[in-house]
Amino acid sequence: MMHADLIDQEDLLGQLRALGFEMPAGATADQACECAVRGLSEARAKALKGMVEQMLTGNATILPVVRQAIDKQLLPALALYSQKHA
Numbered sequence: 001m002m003h004a005d006l007i008d009q010e011d012l013l014g015q016l017r018a019l020g021f022e023m024p025a026g027a028t029a030d031q032a033c034e035c036a037v038r039g040l041s042e043a044r045a046k047a048l049k050g051m052v053e054q055m056l057t058g059n060a061t062i063l064p065v066v067r068q069a070i071d072k073q074l075l076p077a078l079a080l081y082s083q084k085h086a
Helices: 009-018 029-037 042-057 064-084
Strands: none
Touching: 009 029, 009 042, 009 064, 029 042, 029 064, 042 064
């Protein structure tokens, strides 16, 4: 039997917390991403970008709710940050 790697809400929250982002306990993927993009600094944006790139290019399956939060919150915020600080 094959075991697939999945990235669920808890994995996302764990990765964000490991990068030093603070969020309320029990936060949804959307809420966690919203917290992560508040007040981005260069270091935080770089860490977040690396995490997102690793998740999107890795072999793990990203659950739809997590992918939607990344697409809706993280990618636009990182793109905007890059434009403003290029």
